[in-house]
Amino acid sequence: MKGKLTVNMIRNRAMRIAASLATFAMVGMTNAGTMMASAKKTASSSTSDVDLEKVTSPIIGLINNVLNVLIPLVAAVGAVFCITLGVKYSRAEEPQEREKAKQHLKSAIIGFVLVFVLIVALRLGEPILRDWMNDAAPQK
Numbered sequence: 661m662k663g664k665l666t667v668n669m670i671r672n673r674a675m676r677i678a679a680s681l682a683t684f685a686m687v688g689m690t691n692a693g694t695m696m697a698s699a700k701k702t703a704s705s706s707t708s709d710v711d712l713e714k715v716t717s718p719i720i721g722l723i724n725n726v727l728n729v730l731i732p733l734v735a736a737v738g739a740v741f742c743i744t745l746g747v748k749y750s751r752a753e754e755p756q757e758r759e760k761a762k763q764h765l766k767s768a769i770i771g772f773v774l775v776f777v778l779i780v781a782l783r784l785g786e787p788i789l790r791d792w793m794n795d796a797a798p799q800k
Contacts, residue, residue, distance in 0.1 A: 716793055720786065727783050734779060738772030 745768055749761035 716790070720790060723782070723786060727779060727786075730779050731776075731783075734772065734776050738768075738776070741768055742772070 742765065745761060745765040749758065749765055752758040752761045
């Protein structure tokens, strides 16, 4: 029976996988408990020493840099892709091909508009999130 999996073989493999997962979960819970106790001890000793600006400024800078590249990139790729699909639509001779190309063009336009709107929403929402983080941070 080389190459065939029997019910017993599948059951044995499943039990080994479950045992491995249980072991990893126990190790993870032990480490998480130790880290939580350490964090509580650190938090109770120095709650006024928290400075979120050191953490948030690199993240916000990264988001701004990525968005500065993504907006023109999405616009360029969307334009080229829609032009390519438009040419494919105009050259289609069969009605099925024409309908298929038309549907692909509609889907591409909807997808790129959605991506562009989400990128702009992230750009507009970034100051709101920054203000929210600064308001939530403990004052010195």
